[in-house]
Amino acid sequence: MTDDSRPGRPAPVRSAPVLVPMPAERPYTYQVPDGMDVAPGSIVRVPLGPREVAGIVWDSATDPVDPKKLKPISEVFDCPPIDQETRRFVDWIASYTLSAPGMVARMLLRAPAAFDPEPWTEGLRRTDAVPDRMTSARARVLETADDGLAWTRSGLAHAAGVSSTVVDGLRDQGVFETVMIPPRPVVAVPDTGYARSELSADQQAVADALRAAVDNGGPGVTLIDGVTGSGKTEVYFEAVAAALDRNRQALILLPEIALTHAFLERFQDRFGAKPAEWHSDLPPRMRERVWRQVAEGSVRVVAGARSALFLPFQELGLIVVDEEHDPAYKQEDRVPYNARDMAVVRGHIGGFPVVLASATPSIESRVNADQGRYARAVLSARFAEASLPDLRTIDLRRAPPARGGFLSPALLTEMRNTLARQEQSLLFLNRRGYAPLTLCRVCGHRFQCPDCSSWLVEHRFRGQLVCHHCGHHEKRPDACPECGTFDHLVACGPGVERVAEEVVGHFPDARTIVLSSDLLGGVKRLRLELEAIANGEADIVIGTQLVAKGHNFPNMTLVGIVDADLGLANGDPRAAERTFQLLSQVTGRAGRTGKKSLGLLQTYQPDHPVMRAIVSGDAEAFYQREIAERERAGLPPFGRLAGIIVSAATRAEAEGHAWALRRAAPAAADIQVLGPAEAPIALLAGRHRFRLLVHGERRSDMQGFIRALLAAGPKVRGSVRVSVDIDPQSFL
DNA sequence: AGCACGCCGACT
């Protein structure tokens, strides 16, 4: 804020830097009209080009701007300002991810209607007056409203079981007076003493350590490493309680899909109230109320997906990142960040502890713990041991499925037994659709995506061929487009739809359900289906990785992994880690009730370290091996080598861009070329057909690359994306 | 990111 008024001259224009939700490198300067007060953090409405936008008054000065260009701030919203910690957090993320601060600020301003206070609503309260005549309807209303509290007109009518005209009549006679009711809280205040969990000695020790960390107000990260059923949730609930006891807000981050009814209930069982929810499926009105009430401090605990990190907390005192290894914490588009790492940063800035929890921690968190940057708390499996599933591999070389099928006789036998016991089976296959490749048996033609050259996946339910990279889809033809032969197209390999077909063939009377992310009806439908399964409304579930998370299925005693090798073959240095995490989670779906339960992994590589780790339960050996393997390969345990990945619609196109870049920007020498099948889907989703993905072990390396790239011209500028796989060590 | 301006292909 400049206010260098000098006597005797016309008052100079007061101005303020404002961060607008746009990819500008610095805040813009706006005129502050006379009589208006703004401070850093104030949320304001400002003119920007042809429209008006919400922006945040910022701390840093801007470059001098021609005073004639300055436009005045239109309005200061009646809203608690964004606190200084959050503003530093925005600057930090912008600098770290090499994105524009305005774009980071945009993530804070995602609830436009919440900048104005929630309106008070009209309510009715009983007066001493008596009605002229008494009727049974009127009597019911009076009885209902006898509590002396304010009721809404329709709420009262509904509660009394009468039409609202009855209430209107009583109001007109003065039996009710109109009062204004403040906005209703979205959730009740949690009570830390509501129902303390019974903790084992192990759990209690970890809970005590977390409570001490919260009480001492010191920053620091604790990795809770505990197998499914070891009580991680109960333990970190005690950390949440500690933060609440100290009058601080708490944030629990969960992968989107894990935010289920079941989790909220579990929280309610401990605290007597639900946490506020925050995820992409929240209705707009609720979204605004949650945002506003977080800003005002009336919401004390939020359970949310990664974007909850950008809620306007005023007194945040703890962040818990559950399932910290989950790739869903990564945002790849726009501002690329990993919410788990940004949570660590937020804790550091705010001077409060952060808890990471997982049954299968990421390698980078394990290394950070091993090297002493994070504290590590291992929860033993003692609680869970009794109900741990019996895990075995099925060697597909020795016991292959019947011709044309994908389920081995051993798995089918166990499914039959499970059905006979009226328990549930889960078949896991991480591939949507019917078949991943379609070819012509006559001429060998393979169906390829015209836009990005990867194989088209047949979706038989929809009668379409779909590209899983760019979303291209076409009707499945009856004749080969190459040789014109009819009825000789053959589907190669299994997808969940095809496995479902096989299951129905074997068990026609079983209730079978397929769950994958292309399920019609979106997240809401999915949550309903998951709850239906938990309630026993299906016998056999066939699902992609979304069945791995979030929900407990109390009657699910058999888990079959249709293709445990899937995902090990690609060149990703994280392939083994990811597969281990995924298979651990899926097999963990079996047996959480103390019933005898079984997990069967169909594989061609029963001796692969991932299979051995899953079957033996020896995760420690697996982690040490993975860490050593990366060191041996010259890869850092975190992220990938610094460098640039050029990705385009086709590999040839990418090679062309890479060639041009090497010439234009010799400093950016370490250029890798990826075809569409190897590059993240997000890269190909945009309008531009190529992207540069800058991966870095060190941020300084990437800055060098990016400077060189920007020098290569504006066409490149629009295509640069910075990877989220940046060295997490530099956070601390 | 939005939005306007501006230049080349198929159509009420």
Next chain:
DNA sequence: GTCGGCGTGCTC
């Protein structure tokens, strides 16, 4: 003759 595609440039 126009409608409309997306490439380019600008926003205090």
